[in-house]
Amino acid sequence: VYAETLLIILAVNFYLTDLFLHEGGLTNVPKRARVSTALVALGEILLIISQFTGMYYTFDENNHYQRASLFYICYVIPIVILILQLTMLIRYSSGMNRGIRMSLILFTITPGFASILQIIWYGLSLTNIATVGMVIVLYVFVLLDNNEMVERAHKIETENISREKESMQKLFDQTATAFVSAVDRRDPYASGNSLKTAEYAKRIAEISGMDSDECDKVYYAALLHNVGLIGIPDDVIQSVESFSEAETGIMRRKPAIGNEILSSITEYPFLSDATHHSYERFNGTGYPDGLKGEDIPEISRIIAVADAYVDMTTEKRYRRAMPVFMAREALIEDSGEAFDPKYAQIMISIIDSDSSKDGNEKAVQVEKEISCGEYRDHVSIGIPVENEVTRVTFNCTEKQDYEVHKFFGPAIILFDSYDRMVHDKEKAVEAYKYTEYGEIWFDGHSIATAARRIEEKISKADRTDDFYEIIMARFEDHLIFKMSSSLLTKEVTVALSDNSKSSYISLTGENCDIKNIEVEKTGDTVGEGDIPRIAGKISFTDRMESDIKNIQIDRTRSASTSGIELKDELEVDFHTMSLPGAHLIWHCPYVVIFGSDDGEVNGKNYREYGLVKFYGENECDTKYARNSITVKKTPEFQGWDVWRNQNREGLECRINLRRKKDRIMLNTKVMGIEIENTTVITDGADKLYIALTGDQVALTDIRVLRSWFNED
Numbered sequence: 001v002y003a004e005t006l007l008i009i010l011a012v013n014f015y016l017t018d019l020f021l022h023e024g025g026l027t028n029v030p031k032r033a034r035v036s037t038a039l040v041a042l043g044e045i046l047l048i049i050s051q052f053t054g055m056y057y058t059f060d061e062n063n064h065y066q067r068a069s070l071f072y073i074c075y076v077i078p079i080v081i082l083i084l085q086l087t088m089l090i091r092y093s094s095g096m097n098r099g100i101r102m103s104l105i106l107f108t109i110t111p112g113f114a115s116i117l118q119i120i121w122y123g124l125s126l127t128n129i130a131t132v133g134m135v136i137v138l139y140v141f142v143l144l145d146n147n148e149m150v151e152r153a154h155k156i157e158t159e160n161i162s163r164e165k166e167s168m169q170k171l172f173d174q175t176a177t178a179f180v181s182a183v184d185r186r187d188p189y190a191s192g193n194s195l196k197t198a199e200y201a202k203r204i205a206e207i208s209g210m211d212s213d214e215c216d217k218v219y220y221a222a223l224l225h226n227v228g229l230i231g232i233p234d235d236v237i238q239s240v241e242s243f244s245e246a247e248t249g250i251m252r253r254k255p256a257i258g259n260e261i262l263s264s265i266t267e268y269p270f271l272s273d274a275t276h277h278s279y280e281r282f283n284g285t286g287y288p289d290g291l292k293g294e295d296i297p298e299i300s301r302i303i304a305v306a307d308a309y310v311d312m313t314t315e316k317r318y319r320r321a322m323p324v325f326m327a328r329e330a331l332i333e334d335s336g337e338a339f340d341p342k343y344a345q346i347m348i349s350i351i352d353s354d355s356s357k358d359g360n361e362k363a364v365q366v367e368k369e370i371s372c373g374e375y376r377d378h379v380s381i382g383i384p385v386e387n388e389v390t391r392v393t394f395n396c397t398e399k400q401d402y403e404v405h406k407f408f409g410p411a412i413i414l415f416d417s418y419d420r421m422v423h424d425k426e427k428a429v430e431a432y433k434y435t436e437y438g439e440i441w442f443d444g445h446s447i448a449t450a451a452r453r454i455e456e457k458i459s460k461a462d463r464t465d466d467f468y469e470i471i472m473a474r475f476e477d478h479l480i481f482k483m484s485s486s487l488l489t490k491e492v493t494v495a496l497s498d499n500s501k502s503s504y505i506s507l508t509g510e511n512c513d514i515k516n517i518e519v520e521k522t523g524d525t526v527g528e529g530d531i532p533r534i535a536g537k538i539s540f541t542d543r544m545e546s547d548i549k550n551i552q553i554d555r556t557r558s559a560s561t562s563g564i565e566l567k568d569e570l571e572v573d574f575h576t577m578s579l580p581g582a583h584l585i586w587h588c589p590y591v592v593i594f595g596s597d598d599g600e601v602n603g604k605n606y607r608e609y610g611l612v613k614f615y616g617e618n619e620c621d622t623k624y625a626r627n628s629i630t631v632k633k634t635p636e637f638q639g640w641d642v643w644r645n646q647n648r649e650g651l652e653c654r655i656n657l658r659r660k661k662d663r664i665m666l667n668t669k670v671m672g673i674e675i676e677n678t679t680v681i682t683d684g685a686d687k688l689y690i691a692l693t694g695d696q697v698a699l700t701d702i703r704v705l706r707s708w709f710n711e712d
Contacts, residue, residue, distance in 0.1 A: 002047050002056075002074050005111075008131050009081050010040040012107060012138070016085060019100075024092045032084045039084075043077040050074070075115045082108045099141040107134035172220075180223055183230050187237045189317055190226075193310050198223035200306035204346045208302075221274035222303045228258030228275070242318050252287050255279050274299040278307065281338045301340040305331070305347045308339070323418045323432075324351060329584050332615065333640045336633070345617070352619070364390075364519045372410075372509040373399065379413065380517065382420035382504030385474045389524040392470040394517045396485075396509065408511035409487070410468060411441045414451065414479070414494065416501045416581075422508075433583050435501065440492055442468065442485045452495040452535045459489045473526040474503060476554075477538065480531045495535035499554040500581040500696045540579060540698035548692075548702040554579070556695040560592065563599035563689030564704055566664065570657040571705040574692065577650035582696040585640060588614045588647055589694040591655055593625075593664060595685045601693065609688070610679040614653070614670050615643075618677055626680040637672025646671050647697075657690060664688065 017033045020026045050056035055070040086108035093101045114130035180194045201222035205215040229237065232254060236247045243251060259276035263269075277291060277300035284292030296304075312327040322330075328351050335344040370378045383392060398408040413422050414437040423434040437451035448454045464486050471482040477499040481492040496503065507514055541550035551559045564570065576589045593610035596603035609625035612618050616631035637643070656667045662681040669675070681688070692699050 003044060005078060005131055006040050006043045006047075008135060009078055009085075009111075010037065012104075012135070013037060013040070013081070013085060016088060016104070020088070020092045026092065030088055030092065032088050036081045036084045039077055039081050043074070046073060046077075079112050079115050082112045100138070100145055103134070103138040103141040107131075107138055110134050176220060176223055180227065183227055186229060186234065189315060190229075193314055194223055194226050196310045197225070197303065197307045200309060200347065200350065201302050203350055204302050204306060204343055207346050207349070208343070217268075217270055218299050218302055220268070221271050221299045222306060224262060224271055225258065225275045225278045225303050225307065226254070227261050228254035228256065230261070231257035239317065252279075256288055270297075270299060273297055274303060276300075278303040280304070282340050283337050286338075296340075302343050305339045305343045308334075309347055309351070320419060320421070320428075324355060325584070326418055327351070329586070332585055332617070341631075348617070364521070366517055366519050368517055369513070369515040370507065370509075370517075371399070371513050373511065375411075375510040376413070376422075376508050378508065379422045380507040380514075382415065382417065382422070382506050383519055384420075385414075385472050385479055385503040385505060387474055387525050389471060389473045389522045389526065391520045391522055392472070392505075392507075392518070393520075394468050394507065395466045395515050396468055396512050397466050397515075399511050399513055406511055408509070409442055410507060410509040410512060410514055411439055412470070412481075412505045413508060414438050414440065414503065414505055416503055420504055422506050435497075435581075437494065437496060437503070440481065440483070442483060443487055444490065446492065448494075450497050452497060454495075455493045455534050457491045461486050461488050470505070472505065473524075473531070475526045475528065475531050477535075478531045478533060479503060480526070493532055493534050495533075498538050498579060498581060500579040540577060541700055543575065543698075543700035546701050547704045550698070550700040550702070551692070552579075552698045553694045553696065557590070557592075557693045560601040560691045560693040561699070561702060563594065563596070563601065563603075563691050565599065566593075566657055566659050566688045566690055568659055570655075570659075570690070572655045572657075572690070572692070572702065573705070574653055574702040575650060575700045576647065576653055576694075577698050577700075578644070578647040579696045579698065580648075582648060583644070584695075585615045585644065586613055586617075587644075587694075587696040588670075589653060589692060589697055589699060590614065591666065591668075592691050592693055593666075593679050593688065594691065595688055599687075599689050601691050607683065607685065609681055609685075610664070610666075610677065612666055612668075612675065612677050614668065614673070614675070614694075616673055616675055624681070624683045624685075626682060627677060629675065629677045632674045634669070634672045634674055643671045643673070655690075659688065 013033055013036045017029050020030060020033075047056070050068075050070075055068050056074050057068050057071055058066050060066055086105065089101065089104055089108065093104070111130040111134060177195070181191075184191045184194055198219045202215050202219040205218040210218065232250060236243075236250050239247060255276050255278060259272045262272035262275055265271055274297055277289065277297050280286035280289065280291045280296045280300060281304075282293060282296070282301070284290055286296075309327055309331065312322040312330060313324060315321040328348055331339065331344050331348055331351075335341040364383055365381070366383055367380050370380055372378045383390065394410070396410045415422060415435060416437070417423060417434040418432040421432070422436075423429050423432060428434065436449045438446060438448040438454055440446040440454070444456070444458050446454050446456060462484065466486065468485045469483070473480055477496045479494040479496065481494070483490050483492060507517065539552060541552045543550065548561050548564070551561055553559045564572065574589075578587050591610075591612045592601060592608060593612075594601060594606060594608045596606040598604055607624050608620060610618060610627050611620045612629065616629070618627045618629040620627055651671065653670055654668065658665045662684075664679040664681070666677040666679070667675065692702065
């Protein structure tokens with residue numbers, strides 16, 4: 001027992017020495033450690049001698065243990081060693097793990113106290129018990145320290161791997177981006193398109209629920225999907241006209257060339273696969289393999305939607321960039337045909353979200369100056385004439401090469417166009433639905449084209465400089481302009497053909513330079529009576545009126561019917577007719593499901609649960625409800641052009657609704673578009689209503705059947 005006590009102390013002495021040399025920074029074994037080792041050896045020798053001399057203990061005739069006169073020596077030696085070890089700890093353990101340091105201090109103190117107690121009170125091996133106990137404590141703390149060291153090492157290794165991965169990812173990203181930029185530069189009109197496509201594709205992937213790794217795959221596949229352009233001849237890429245049949249055939253080689261280039265990146269096989277099939281169409285009419293539906297790789301289906309949107313909204317040599325809402329309509333038209341409807345709908349939601357953010361910006365972008373020789377040879381981009389009062393100012397001077405006795409001066413063109421631009425070519429007029437209402441000069445005359453009437457009130461000028469000012473606003477189908485210059489001041493009132501179209505002015509002129517153009521929205525608005533009416537209101541609701549008052553919706557949701565309470569089952573029949581200015585798919589009726597205290601749309605405590613549009617979209621915030629919509633094209637569907645034309649001519653519609661507690665099922669079928677929508681109310685609302693609304697439509701002869709009249 002005494003021998004093992006000394007050996008345990010010796011083992012701890014060796015452990016201390018190792019700690020001081022490897023973690024304490026010592027280069028030599030401390031002298032006190034050597035002295036401790038020597039004392040252990042001395043203690044063991046004296047212990048052996050005691051067995052022959054009886055100087056530590058003896059046994060009486062009953063074989064009972066009896067202490068001898070020198071028994072204290074066997075306690076003094078371990079205590080001295082422990083004191084030496086304690087002094088070493090105090091001096092050299094500053095950088096040591098706190099748990100191990102405390103357990104070692106306890107090891108040097110506790111057995112010492114136990115030995116002192118055992119000198120006085122013997123019968124139990126207190127020293128041995130304390131020594132073993134402290135060794136166990138030390139062992140536990142060493143294990144914990146080792147685990148911490150392993151965890152730290154693992155963390156460091158993981159961080160190193162992560163940094164290395166990030167470094168490799170960054171290198172790959174920079175290399176891919178640089179390569180794509182070099183490819184894009186072959187066509188200046190497409191510069192940056194690959195990056196835009198990649199960003200939109202990643203947003204689609206994120207919204208669809210893909211994890212970060214999958215989203216990265218989509219991003220890089222979209223970024224590199226156009227690399228096949230490197231193998232297309234320059235004369236084809238830089239064609240100033242739309243592609244001929246032969247050029248189209250050459251361009252169709254692009255995905256195959258891209259696949260060949262990217263197939264060498266064996267670490268990422270999805271790159272070549274996605275590129276190869278990025279021009280497939282969901283209905284199987286694409287290329288190069290004519291894949292259909294979900295046979296097309298998912299990444300390729302996402303890329304197809306993002307790439308189409310970027311391409312449509314990018315200017316080409318042979319055409320202007322398509323306005324965002326026209327690109328949106330094209331995605332709706334081709335959903336289920338060219339594009340996977342799931343990803344087309346997500347792209348549409350991204351467009352709507354971005355448009356909403358852009359719509360909050362107050363500034364109107366317009367050129368700062370234009371130079372005009374012949375009349376209308378230069379025209380500014382359109383400035384919206386809206387309900388909010390807008391102030392336009394500029395300076396106008398005659399051109400330097402201006403001939404004496406020739407007229408010079410500015411003018412404004414009043415028009416509507418999808419792209420806010422004035423057009424005179426037949427194709428552009430049709431493509432952008434251009435309508436010119438008239439022209440107004442600053443010298444006292446004007447010309448009405450599509451406008452029903454233009455009236456002017458002229459007064460003398462109150463300035464003599466080259467400063468020109470236009471203050472303009474709109475209410476319904478009437479516009480007002482207060483125009484002032486050094487020539488004269490006049491107030492112009494214009495009656496448009498109807499209230500549904502937009503209105504813009506473009507600055508132009510003849511033999512003049514127009515500079516310092518500024519556009520400012522004042523924050524003031526006009527209302528009923530602020531603009532004198534010079535022509536009667538145009539109404540398209542002069543038809544039979546049934547259970548609910550007829551309504552005309554000139555702009556998106558500008559009017560709604562009264563709410564119809566939905567209790568169990570409900571059928572609503574009505575006649576719809578798109579207004580003359582309607583050209584887009586969403587110029588059609590909508591059904592809104594809502595709740596409010598007064599049963600009116602936008603009434604007190606209004607909450608909207610669903611907005612079903614008759615072309616097959618549900619556009620509603622998911623804050624208070626969940627919506628699930630299914631859209632089918634039946635054999636009756638003859639294409640969107642026929643669908644739009646029939647809406648303009650007018651047609652009968654029927655909506656069937658059924659409510660089961662918090663679940664509302666809606667069904668309707670219009671010109672081969674069959675819609676089934678389920679709305680699940682999540683806010684516990686009891687009273688629910690539906691109302692009809694829409695965009696650029698007249699809704700008449702509205703009949704409500706079944707449960708609405710069951711009150712009696």
